Amino acid sequence: MTIIRNFEEKDIGDITDIAKRSLNTDYDPRFYISIHELWPSGFLVAEENGRIVGFIAGVMPQESEARILMMAVKKHFRRRGIGRALMHAFINNCTLIGAKRTYLEVRRSNTAAIKFYRSLGFSTGASYPSYYDDGEDALIMWKTL
Numbered sequence: 001m002t003i004i005r006n007f008e009e010k011d012i013g014d015i016t017d018i019a020k021r022s023l024n025t026d027y028d029p030r031f032y033i034s035i036h037e038l039w040p041s042g043f044l045v046a047e048e049n050g051r052i053v054g055f056i057a058g059v060m061p062q063e064s065e066a067r068i069l070m071m072a073v074k075k076h077f078r079r080r081g082i083g084r085a086l087m088h089a090f091i092n093n094c095t096l097i098g099a100k101r102t103y104l105e106v107r108r109s110n111t112a113a114i115k116f117y118r119s120l121g122f123s124t125g126a127s128y129p130s131y132y133d134d135g136e137d138a139l140i141m142w143k144t145l
């Protein structure tokens with residue numbers, strides 16, 4: 001059974017590993033702590049049999065808008081509805097504090113993620129040319145809550 005719950009500091013090892021493998025990023029553990037401090041209920045994990053299998057982390061740069069910074073599900077756990085469950089819980093927490101919109105940046109080539117966000121009602125907005133270090137463009141995807 002998959003449980004969606006708030007991030008806790010003990011999850012950092014698993015999250016760092018998922019972020020490395022699924023997002024190709026290697027952040028210092030302090031990065032996760034600082035995101036969590038900014039908005040504790042915007043950082044959620046999916047736990048299965050005591051192990052973290054996915055997470056979503058967002059911040060609130062403006063009162064009415066939540067920005068999703070990172071989201072990933074472990075490779076062998078994908079297409080089982082875990083991403084959808086994480087996003088539903090995140091959106092629920094957004095609406096509880098009055099956010100009216102959520103948005104994120106995604107690589108133009110990340111068709112799986114783009115299909116995932118579209119399936120959850122996200123629209124595609126502007127693109128940021130050469131947003132990523134390797135020169136790839138980002139697409140902005142957003143959802144009215």
Ligand SMILES: CC(C)(COP(=O)(O)OP(=O)(O)OC[C@H]1O[C@@H](n2cnc3c(N)ncnc32)[C@H](O)[C@@H]1OP(=O)(O)O)[C@@H](O)C(=O)NCCC(=O)NCCS
Pocket residue numbers: 022023071072073074077078079080081082083084085104105106107110111112113115116117119
């Ligand atoms: C994007 C991601 C988080 C989705 O997680 P997930 O747990 O596999 O998603 P779900 O199983 O909840 O999928 C929900 C719906 O999204 C769509 N979807 C998800 N993955 C898809 C894919 N690879 N291809 C097409 N549609 C997809 C489907 O409509 C799916 O419903 P269905 O399985 O009933 O058809 C996961 O693929 C991932 O971690 N990718 C690597 C990291 C990444 O790209 N993160 C986003 C960066 S912006």
